Amino acid sequence: MIRVLVVDDQPVVARAHRVFIDRVPGFTTIDVAHDGKAAIARVVAGGIDLVMLDLSMPGMHGLEVARAIQGLPDAPDVMIVTAARDLESVRAAVRYGAVHYLIKPFTFAMLRAKLDHYASYRAAAAGRRDVTDQGEIDAALAALRDPGGAVLPKGMSPETLSSVRAALVAAPEGLTAAQTAEVVGASRVTVRRYLEHLTVTGGCEREPVYGGAGRPELRYRLRTERS
Template identity: 40%
Template sequence: MADLRVLVIEDDPTTGAVYVEYLRKVPGFAHEFTARSVAEAQRFLGARLRETSTFGIDVVLMDIHLPDGTGLDVVRSMRNVGYEGSVLAMTAATDRATIRSARNLGAVQYLIKPFTFADFESRLAAFRQLSTEYTGGGEISDQAEIDRMFGARTEAASSSLPKGLTESTLAAVQELLTHATAPLSAGEVGEAVGISRVTSRRYLEHLTRRGDVTRQPRYGTPGRPEHEYTITAP
């Protein structure tokens, strides 16, 4: 399989250069162009569109906030003319509306800044593997394989979780704590993830039992004693 051609949309020159360097280290990807604004991306894509309906781009690495709009604007315009390639969001934007928009535009990964090369590499390697499977010929009659390709989780795959908890919400809680700049309470986690405080505590206690999260008392708050949670240092 040929290298996947990548368009980077990132307004910060230093960050954009880091992505290009990261791409050089991950097999199967080739950097095509870096756009630092909506206008620059549209000029590049307009020139490419005159050559090929696919823009000559297989993957868009997209930041959200740009000086003259958003990465979502760029991808939306690409989709409007029939672009069927993949989108990976790499951004500091964590509001639900933006995340929904990215997903609705077909983003297959959403990586929150700041992140490490290991985070970057693991996301791209998983995406590359999935892309290889999608490009194969023939038919797939095994439901389990189709579920895996679509990212579905079966009941058996989630059987290690306590009843009522889901892998997707657990991952969201863990991701939030990983990038938090201060310890968070169950109420704060619940509000950020969109679940109740009681449900949030169940996820946090499960992570605590696994050793992924550390719990400690929160001092200086009126009323009932409260706990706060931090990701366990490796």
């Protein structure tokens, strides 16, 4: 059983994460901490394999917590779970040893995929023996990654999602479904489905655009705020 410490300053969010984790076979939430100092103290007490760590917390930022945990003897692994989506935070998290970086909000399926890959990695890298060759190391590290990318609803392709996301990146002011469809080269109905998926998973936000007759169109814009 992989023992998890949930660290989030919002009690409601921490409880929700605990429920999700405890639904994944092979994982159990050992404890919950609501600030960085409490998290470090709980890790020092022992019995933790994985820390599910938020970044934006009062007093001590999550990246400081990750760095402090990394310096402890027999340190547990860290998975960042945050609303912060800036690449600077992603690079820092990797620098401080994070095995995964999951953006809020997320679905149970998305979290389960990350945890399942982490469990595969732990199984592949278990023990204190020497590896047989480079291939064994490559296989263990590959277990952390999903070659197919994030879990998508049936009928959606990673390639089209990447094209829709790229169109939004190139238009920080936002795009309607019709405008995105023109850029991507797909139907408006198809593109709207991907835009709505990004909205539901927290990748972008939408707002009505008024001006013409009839119902207003929706403009979609990538979310950039840190949290």
